[in-house]
Amino acid sequence: MRAAGALALALAACAVLPAHAAQGRSLNQVPERQRAGVLDPSTAAEEPILTTAISVGEETTACQTFSPYTLEWGYSRSAVDYGANGTSQPDLSDVQALIARICRSPAAAGSRIMSAVQAGGPEAQSAVYALLNADCPDVLDAGSETYSAAIDAVTSGDPADLPAVAEWFTNLAEAADAVGIPLCASAAVIDPTTGELLQEEFFHTGAAGPAESPQGADGAAILTTSISFVDTVSCDVFDPDLFTWVTNYTAEPLVATNTTKPPASLVGAVMDQICSDPVTAGDQLLAAVQAGGQEAQVWVDALLTADCLENPSSPNDAYQQAINTLNPEGDPTDLPAVASWFSNMAAAADAVGTPVCLSLAVVNEGTGEVLEKRDFFTGDTAA
Structure with a gap:
């Protein structure tokens, strides 16, 4: 029974959603200029917007897809899981310095993470490893805050930013794959007034595993x-x-x-x-x-x-x-x-x-x- 009111199950918008695998986690972005509109459908903007999400796992992860009904990111029952190759070891001192920066000031660290990923190579690998492994006791959602600041520097939610986002996500996935962290970055252009999904792209690590079979192809x-x-x-x-x-x-x-x-x-x-x-x-x-x-x-x-x-x-x-x-x-x-x-x-x-x-x-x-x-x-x- 789904309801609003006396029998309601609370619905909340949050930056970190449950991931596909038990060990996974996610980092999601709603562009700042559209944040109120998407979370409050009554004030949604009329122009298409670009929004993103990142899924992360320990052994595998799946790509999130955007629901035209809930206007939220989520996982398909038949989602494919991706691993990571783990061919490189990031510089420990660089990682520790970045984690300290993330824990000290997540928003400020976002610009550093953004530029490091944009640069690619070992610099991006250290940045991604730090972002996805930062454990900040005093700032529990430091990873999400840092990611939001980084991706907000890449896109304001304008669909014209999709090529820049695609380039940044390509570097992000390559760096995560190199340091052995399964990751999928999703980008979607949506019409917030109708929920129509206009375009969706995925950037992931590793090779695909077998797709999940929910109940068999020909269920009752x-x-x-x-x-x-x-x-x-x-x-x-x-x-x-x-x-x-x-x-x-x-x-x-x-x-x-x-x-x-x-x-x-x-x-x-x-x-x-x-x-x-x-x-x-x-x-x-x-x-x-x-x-x-x-x-x-x-x-x-x-x-x-x-x-x-x-x-x-x-x-x-x-x-x-x-x-x-x-x-x-x-x-x-x-x-x-x-x-x-x-x-x-x-x-x-x-x-x-x-x-x-x-x-x-x-x-x-x-x-x-x-x-x-x-x-x-x-x-x-x-x-």
Whole structure:
């Protein structure tokens, strides 16, 4: 269940993301002039922008790709892992001096790293080794800060900078390969208003290992669902590469057309049930939404606004109980029943003034291909 509001899972934008392999890490850049726009889709710029990411591993790493839905970097299920040759040993004194500079002033060190990588050869090798191995107890994200300063000196986010970025990333990957650090640098030009990926390039170390096979090329079809609600929302989309539901930040927000709330006493009583016994409440939620009318409105209003202080997960648990009873094994033959229930739930949410979108998708478990998708939402798209 994906949601915004009482049942929400927090979303945060950060400089360092989990990497593909367990031992990996990443350094990501959002250009300074576009930082607010990409992290806050409501203020996104209209012109295409250039953004980058670096993936690093101990033995292997994979290249990150840019999601047009989440406007974030991430890893494909079928990503290829790359190693590194490790044919050179950087000068220890140079590395130690650079690490000291990174720990002392990451932003200032960024310009030194930028010029060293630009120079190539042994100078770049020492710089890359220092950047990716700096351990600064007093500045935990010193590596990301230094990288951001370095890449910001190469590009301001203008797509015209792509050739310069490509040259710098080529040197970066060659230096990392020489000192034995698996690395992939990714660059993407995107339209922040639509999420369209206009161009994407990768620069990596070593030779490619075998591609991962998520479920086999010809997986079975499965039925999966998602819900997004409260305030202004959009319908989630199923990302085949990530094999998960993601928020579509580029879609127009939805609204609810009515604001008539059911009796507070009835809603309060249902909230108490949800908070105290979510499993039983989930069974009752299933039946109430199936029944429709005021009964569905009371239960949906309670579910989407419940704030269970002692058991914050209770509303989510109640919803999961209901949807898992309706669609216990992801069988696509359950689609008509799920569609009918989602239609009733969207109608009830619309009646009580809570914007919501419930989505279902039939996907190929092996390839992630979306075979069918349906959305059930309140009101109309906001102007």
